Amino acid sequence: xxxxxxxxxxxxxxxxxxxxxxxxxxxxxxxxxxxxxxxxxxxxxxxxxxxxxxxxxxxxxxxxxxxxxxxxxxxxxxxxxxxxxxxxxxxxxxxxxxxxxxxxxxxxxxxxxxxxxxxxxxxxxxxxxxxxxxxxxxxxxxxxxxxxxxxxxxxxxxxxxxxxxxxxxxxxxxxxxxxxxxxxxxxxxxxxxxxxxxxxxxxxxxxxxxxxxxx
Amino acid sequence: xxxxxxxxxxxxxxxxxxxxxxxxxxxxxxxxxxxxxxxxxxxxxxxxxxxxxxxxxxxxxxxxxxxxxxxxxxxxxxxxxxxxxxxxxxxxxxxxxxxxxxxxxxxxxxxxxxxxxxxxxxxxxxxxxxxxxxxxxxxxxxxxxxxxxxxxxxxxxxxxxxxxxxxxxxxxxxxxxxxxxxxxxxxxxxxxxxxxxxxxxxxxxxxxxxxxxxxxxxxxxxxxxxxxxxxxxxxxxxxxxxxxxxxxxxxxxxxxxxxxxxxxxxxxxxxxxxxxxxxxxxxxxxxxxxxxxxxxxxxxxxxxxxxxxxxxxxxxx
Numbered sequence: 029x030x031x032x033x034x035x036x037x038x039x040x041x042x043x044x045x046x047x048x049x050x051x052x053x054x055x056x057x058x059x060x061x062x063x064x065x066x067x068x069x070x071x072x073x074x075x076x077x078x079x080x081x082x083x084x085x086x087x088x089x090x091x092x093x094x095x096x097x098x099x100x101x102x103x104x105x106x107x108x109x110x111x112x113x114x115x116x117x118x119x120x121x122x123x124x125x126x127x128x129x130x131x132x133x134x135x136x137x138x139x140x141x142x143x144x145x146x147x148x149x150x151x152x153x154x155x156x157x158x159x160x161x162x163x164x165x166x167x168x169x170x171x172x173x174x175x176x177x178x179x180x181x182x183x184x185x186x187x188x189x190x191x192x193x194x195x196x197x198x199x200x201x202x203x204x205x206x207x208x209x210x211x212x213x214x215x216x217x218x219x220x221x222x223x224x225x226x227x228x229x230x231x232x233x234x235x236x237x238x239x240x241x242x243x
Numbered sequence: 244x245x246x247x248x249x250x251x252x253x254x255x256x257x258x259x260x261x262x263x264x265x266x267x268x269x270x271x272x273x274x275x276x277x278x279x280x281x282x283x284x285x286x287x288x289x290x291x292x293x294x295x296x297x298x299x300x301x302x303x304x305x306x307x308x309x310x311x312x313x314x315x316x317x318x319x320x321x322x323x324x325x326x327x328x329x330x331x332x333x334x335x336x337x338x339x340x341x342x343x344x345x346x347x348x349x350x351x352x353x354x355x356x357x358x359x360x361x362x363x364x365x366x367x368x369x370x371x372x373x374x375x376x377x378x379x380x381x382x383x384x385x386x387x388x389x390x391x392x393x394x395x396x397x398x399x400x401x402x403x404x405x406x407x408x409x410x411x412x413x414x415x416x417x418x419x420x421x422x423x424x425x426x427x428x429x430x431x432x433x434x435x436x437x438x439x440x441x442x443x444x445x446x447x448x449x450x451x452x453x454x455x456x457x458x459x460x461x462x463x464x465x466x467x468x469x470x471x472x473x474x475x476x477x478x479x480x481x482x483x484x485x486x487x488x489x490x491x492x493x494x495x496x497x498x499x500x501x502x503x504x505x506x507x508x509x510x511x512x513x514x515x516x517x518x519x520x521x522x523x524x525x526x527x528x529x530x531x532x533x534x535x536x537x538x539x540x541x542x543x544x545x546x547x548x549x550x551x552x553x554x555x556x557x558x559x560x
Contacts, residue, residue: 090541091534092497098514098530102523178411182501186518195414199504208421215414222409 034209042194046217049190053176053225056112060119061169067120068127069153078128085121093118093179097186111180111188118179119172126168130161159238166236170229177222181214191217326542330535337531341524350522353513363532365508369427369499370492370540373434377491381439382484385446386472397447404444412437412498420505430499430507438494442487449483450476482552489544496537510536 035042071077088096093114100110134157142156158165184192194214198207346354388397416433423429453476461471477484503511510533517526 087538090493090537092500092537094497094500094511094514095530095533095537098517098526099534101518102527106518174408177409178413181411181413185504185515192411192413195411195417196504199417202420202425211414211417211421215411215418218411218414219409223406226409 029205029209031209031212034206035213038213042191042213042217045189045191045194045214046221049177049180049192049218050221050225052108052111052115052189053173053180053221056115056176057119057169057173059112059116060172061123061165063116064120064123064168065127065158065165067124068131069158072128072131078132082121082125082128085124088117089121093182094185097183101186106187108189110186111183114183115176115180119176122168122171122175123165124168126164126171127161130164131157133164134160160241163233163237163241166229166233170226173225173229174222177218177225181218191215191221323546326538330539333531334535337528341528344524346524347522349520350525353516353520353522353525354528359513359528359532362508362510362512362529363536365427365502366496366499366510366533366536369431369434369502369507369509370495373431373438373495373499374488374491376431376435377438377442377495378488380435381442381487381491382446384439385443385450386477388443389447389450390468397451400447401444404440407437407440410437413501413504416498416501416505425506427502427507429505430502430509433505434495434498434502437498438491441494442491445483445487445490446480449480449487452483453479482548485548485551489541489548492544493537493541496533496540500533 029037067081068078071081096117097110097114100113104110104113138156138160139152142152147155180188180190181192181195184190184196191214194210194217198210198212198214201207201210384400387393388400412433415437416430419429419433419436423432457475457479458471461475462468466474499507499509500511500514502509503515510529513525513529514533517523517529
């Protein structure tokens with residue numbers, strides 16, 4: 029069976045896998061963004077705490093994904109739980125690091141001015157600092173998303189959702205006629221998803237960057 | 244992860260590294276490792292191609308890195324002791340827990356006959372060999388691609404590096420099986436292919452971020468092109484190349500765990516047999532050893548990074 033015939037035959041299964049893959053990555057990215065920006069907001073004012081958050085995140089990234097998933101299985105079992113936890117943890121670092129760098133890079137004079145016109149601390153953050161730090165944060169999100177696409181494939185070994193299942197089905201049936209098609213479909217599907225997400229982020233970046241810092 | 248295009252390439256920046264790894268405190272000497280780099284460029288995608296790396300936007304990022312660097316230099320003794328200490332405790336704890344753990348036949352078989360040592364050895368072997376090949380491919384290629392004659396090819400290489408990041412490592416390894424058959428060699432080839440692009444991107448960024456004034460000055464005092472490369476450009480790019488080596492090591496330790504799926508062995512064998520046979524002690528042992536090995540290798544690489552960083556570059560960008 030040629031690759032195209034295979035795609036035609038199995039498109040329902042592959043589409044379902046792709047949707048699950050995309051939705052798992054997307055949901056974990058939302059969680060990682062919320063948690064990551066929160067960590068950055070809490071730590072960026074202290075040199076010590078900010079560096080600690082960055083180092084902790086970098087240490088998690090050093091851990092091979094299969095090993096992290098392996099450590100999570102005894103704690104939360106197989107399936108969706110270890111996948112979601114692992115993806116969210118891995119997604120944190122680029123966001124935390126970029127958010128801290130972005131927030132620290134905001135011109136103090138602007139924050140001063142915001143305070144001068146009577147903004148509360150919360151409004152200074154929401155109206156001034158976070159919008160100015162948004163472009164680097166968005167880049168962190170892009171980097172994280174690309175990485176999570178590949179890690180999600182590995183998570184399929186722990187019965188996680190997504191296109192990794194197609195790859196592992198191919199591994200399990202190595203030598204059979206469809207093995208190559210299965211692996212190819214899973215791998216290319218992930219590449220396509222990664223590129224689609226990346227394109228979406230470019231659009232999001234255009235739409236959400238404050239006009240003042242857009243060139 | 245780490246460096247990426249400088250603003251001119253527009254659009255796709257920041258894609259490596261961190262990504263995958265390797266940045267644990269690796270912001271050497273203010274050269275473009277991730278944080279500084281991304282800070283400098285992040286505005287760039289918005290400003291579009293050709294906007295270049297605005298010096299204005301560069302300032303905050305640089306200061307952030309310096310702050311981190313000062314902190315790290317101050318922390319050197321803690322840096323030397325904390326991680327090995329923690330790892331020793333974890334491994335000791337695992338060993339004690341293991342001595343008292345109840346192992347059934349299946350679990351015992353997975354660990355018998357020095358299997359653990361064998362897998363650990365394979366893992367280290369694959370990591371070292373693949374890193375070696377990554378370096379001898381990526382660094383000369385990076386140097387070649389930044390020479391004037393080939394400079395037009397640089398954006399292509401950077402785009403390929405960014406695109407390559409979208410390919411899942413698992414898919415890449417398994418696809419190679421159809422071409423090279425299963426086994427350790429295939430795993431090593433896959434690891435090399437997967438890690439070459441980020442290290443290449445790192446090297447190119449390092450060489451391109453060198454102040455053109457310095458190379459001009461070197462040419463001005465009559466140095467030949469090879470002279471400029473060896474005496475000026477390469478020493479200035481050393482921090483970034485070292486970061487690339489560390490990045491490659493960390494990437495490869497991670498990818499080596501996937502070798503088990505294509506019959507390449509390594510510690511991933513313990514993890515995957517632990518999962519498929521539902522034997523938690525095997526799974527835990529494999530995972531803990533893998534984590535410990537990855538952290539240890541990253542730590543060793545970070546020490547090498549500190550030791551080999553040219554003294555003259557400290558506090559400069």
